[in-house]
Amino acid sequence: MAAEALLDVVGIGNAIVDVIAKADEDFLTANGMVKSGMRLIDAAQSEELYGKMGPGLEMSGGSAGNTMAGIAGLGGKGAFIGKVAHDQLGKVYRHDIRAVGVQFDTPDLTDGTPTGTCLILVTPDAHRTMNTFLGACQLLTPDDIDPALIQSAQVTYLEGYLWDPPEAKAAFLKAAKLAHEAGRKVALSLSDAFCVHRHHDSFLELVRDHIDILFANESEITALYGGDFDSAAAAAQKDVETVVLTRSEQGAHVYTGGQAYHVSAEKVSAVVDTTGAGDLFAAGFLYGYTNGRSPADSARLGAICAGEIISHFGARAEADLAALVKSKGL
Amino acid sequence: MAAEALLDVVGIGNAIVDVIAKADEDFLTANGMVKSGMRLIDAAQSEELYGKMGPGLEMSGGSAGNTMAGIAGLGGKGAFIGKVAHDQLGKVYRHDIRAVGVQFDTPDLTDGTPTGTCLILVTPDAHRTMNTFLGACQLLTPDDIDPALIQSAQVTYLEGYLWDPPEAKAAFLKAAKLAHEAGRKVALSLSDAFCVHRHHDSFLELVRDHIDILFANESEITALYGGDFDSAAAAAQKDVETVVLTRSEQGAHVYTGGQAYHVSAEKVSAVVDTTGAGDLFAAGFLYGYTNGRSPADSARLGAICAGEIISHFGARAEADLAALVKSKGL
Numbered sequence: 001m002a003a004e005a006l007l008d009v010v011g012i013g014n015a016i017v018d019v020i021a022k023a024d025e026d027f028l029t030a031n032g033m034v035k036s037g038m039r040l041i042d043a044a045q046s047e048e049l050y051g052k053m054g055p056g057l058e059m060s061g062g063s064a065g066n067t068m069a070g071i072a073g074l075g076g077k078g079a080f081i082g083k084v085a086h087d088q089l090g091k092v093y094r095h096d097i098r099a100v101g102v103q104f105d106t107p108d109l110t111d112g113t114p115t116g117t118c119l120i121l122v123t124p125d126a127h128r129t130m131n132t133f134l135g136a137c138q139l140l141t142p143d144d145i146d147p148a149l150i151q152s153a154q155v156t157y158l159e160g161y162l163w164d165p166p167e168a169k170a171a172f173l174k175a176a177k178l179a180h181e182a183g184r185k186v187a188l189s190l191s192d193a194f195c196v197h198r199h200h201d202s203f204l205e206l207v208r209d210h211i212d213i214l215f216a217n218e219s220e221i222t223a224l225y226g227g228d229f230d231s232a233a234a235a236a237q238k239d240v241e242t243v244v245l246t247r248s249e250q251g252a253h254v255y256t257g258g259q260a261y262h263v264s265a266e267k268v269s270a271v272v273d274t275t276g277a278g279d280l281f282a283a284g285f286l287y288g289y290t291n292g293r294s295p296a297d298s299a300r301l302g303a304i305c306a307g308e309i310i311s312h313f314g315a316r317a318e319a320d321l322a323a324l325v326k327s328k329g330l
Numbered sequence: 331m332a333a334e335a336l337l338d339v340v341g342i343g344n345a346i347v348d349v350i351a352k353a354d355e356d357f358l359t360a361n362g363m364v365k366s367g368m369r370l371i372d373a374a375q376s377e378e379l380y381g382k383m384g385p386g387l388e389m390s391g392g393s394a395g396n397t398m399a400g401i402a403g404l405g406g407k408g409a410f411i412g413k414v415a416h417d418q419l420g421k422v423y424r425h426d427i428r429a430v431g432v433q434f435d436t437p438d439l440t441d442g443t444p445t446g447t448c449l450i451l452v453t454p455d456a457h458r459t460m461n462t463f464l465g466a467c468q469l470l471t472p473d474d475i476d477p478a479l480i481q482s483a484q485v486t487y488l489e490g491y492l493w494d495p496p497e498a499k500a501a502f503l504k505a506a507k508l509a510h511e512a513g514r515k516v517a518l519s520l521s522d523a524f525c526v527h528r529h530h531d532s533f534l535e536l537v538r539d540h541i542d543i544l545f546a547n548e549s550e551i552t553a554l555y556g557g558d559f560d561s562a563a564a565a566a567q568k569d570v571e572t573v574v575l576t577r578s579e580q581g582a583h584v585y586t587g588g589q590a591y592h593v594s595a596e597k598v599s600a601v602v603d604t605t606g607a608g609d610l611f612a613a614g615f616l617y618g619y620t621n622g623r624s625p626a627d628s629a630r631l632g633a634i635c636a637g638e639i640i641s642h643f644g645a646r647a648e649a650d651l652a653a654l655v656k657s658k659g660l
Contacts, residue, residue, distance in 0.1 A: 019422075021429075050425060051425070053429065054429045054430070055389075055390065055399070055426035055429045055646060056422070056426060057387060057388070057389050057644070058387070058388035058389065058422060059387050087418055088417055088419050089418050092349075092386070095380060095385070095386070096385035096386060097385075099351075099383065099386075100384070100385050114418070313648075316385060318643075
């Protein structure tokens with residue numbers, strides 16, 4: 001029997017500062033990017049690409065960090081574990097996540113590796129293409145996982161991107177084990193189809209052995225299970241207690257307790273930048289899940305938060321999310 | 331007789347990275363700010379205020395830097411002189427201004443002083459209140475003024491904010507002298523009424539002795555000349571060849587060659603953040619001025635650029651300014 005939880009969610013992820021710029025499709029092609037994907041680049045590649053891209057807008061990002069900021073914006077209680085460096089961008093990251101009310105106490109990295117950045121190119125169709133230099137993020141280790149924090153949260157939420165750096169992988173497995181021993185739930189976002197392809201077998205093992213709540217979009221779930229959306233969705237339900245699948249403008253599906261729920265996408269006047277749509281859907285859903293809402297209401301909370309985030313640049317909310325969902329009857 | 335100019339405008343100003351956050355009026359009051367103003371704060375004050383304010387959006391700013399970015403966005407040729415440190419935010423500043431096509435070769439400061447930042451609080455009424463930690467900006471010196479650059483530009487444009495640090499003041503006087511010796515024009519933005527009050531007599535002397543084109547809003551021009559708008563405007567015309575006065579939603583007035591011109595403010599669907607409105611008005615006007623447009627058309631260019639900047643957060647354009655003014659028949 002689990003003790004009473006002090007936190008709704010603890011998120012573990014890459015602590016990344018986003019650098020958002022506009023670009024056209026030719027720029028993506030000329031610089032070897034696959035539109036709408038995420039690729040990992042090293043310091044030299046990041047430097048080179050930055051030199052070529054347009055003026056940027058810097059703001060805290062990172063998938064799980066965005067989700068935690070969203071949960072806090074809805075009034076939820078959360079904490080974040082991730083690695084920033086002792087530099088200006090690390091300070092920005094720490095400030096921003098704390099300023100929205102998320103507890104963040106992972107110590108700075110001080111070996112000279114800079115804070116991670118993600119160069120995000122937004123094309124005129126509002127799609128985002130991401131180029132991530134992990135920097136300090138890669139050096140998140142099992143020692144950074146505070147057992148008391150994991151034990152105190154109803155859900156431990158991990159971003160699939162963390163499955164790239166080996167030490168971070170170990171950190172995640174430690175967290176998942178701690179969470180389950182404390183009777184808590186473990187959630188995972190598959191993050192990116194390329195990421196799923198890179199680590200297909202170990203990802204599938206992770207999902208089967210450790211995950212209670214799985215978030216994915218269509219390309220990610222089919223990358224993991226093969227086949228089309230319906231067959232992949234059916235396969236996922238056999239492995240995971242709660243499966244949350246987002247399908248952009250077609251809304252989202254939740255499968256849990258033998259039931260299926262569908263929620264429509266939120267109508268927005270103009271889609272400006274899709275960065276963070278999945279992260280904020282997860283925020284709304286997890287806030288609902290940990291605050292006693294039904295699966296259908298939780299999905300609707302997810303859709304509203306995702307709708308807010310795609311209507312402006314950046315992956316952190318501009319609106320007061322708590323007021324927004326209240327205005328929509330939730 | 332001046333040689334043919336290679337550049338339209340060279341701007342000299344504080345190289346500042348803006349940190350933009352939302353705040354309510356109570357927050358301003360509780361932290362000793364006067365709404366819509368700019369105050370200078372030191373490193374410790376900046377640290378303290380940053381710790382209290384909400385999550386930020388970082389983007390390059392600085393008054394003259396914003397103006398130069400706007401001129402480049404319109405297709406003009408420009409350069410910028412200002413001081414950043416050899417740190418992450420300095421790199422952001424240099425990247426952003428070069429990425430829009432502005433030449434920027436002032437060497438980094440390497441004494442450990444960080445790049446300057448401006449903590450900007452935007453209240454629900456879209457007004458911005460600025461708290462500037464000058465950092466490296468203060469250490470712009472006359473040695474940073476490249477004579478060839480000044481001589482090659484039709485207009486040398488300075489922000490009044492630079493009238494605070496003593497070395498920067500000397501740098502500006504050097505630039506003004508070089509410009510006039512080369513038969514060029516010198517422009518000044520009064521920047522801020524508090525700034526005008528701080529340096530009233532020396533500002534008036536500067537304007538009378540060195541300025542050909544003066545930009546000010548209503549509170550700035552009345553701070554400099556006293557009286558009401560009309561009497562201050564009349565006084566300014568006696569001192570300066572071309573006077574450009576902006577009046578927010580009441581549009582702007584240009585006085586030059588014995589003529590007066592008025593342009594209406596651009597209609598925008600929603601005013602989000604007024605940061606940079608004056609800077610971008612100056613950009614449009616100076617682009618027109620240096621590209622053979624009439625004073626009336628130049629003022630209209632200013633109004634369109636100002637209208638773009640107040641319709642979103644931040645003081646650098648999101649729209650393609652050249653395309654925007656073309657779509658409006660300019």
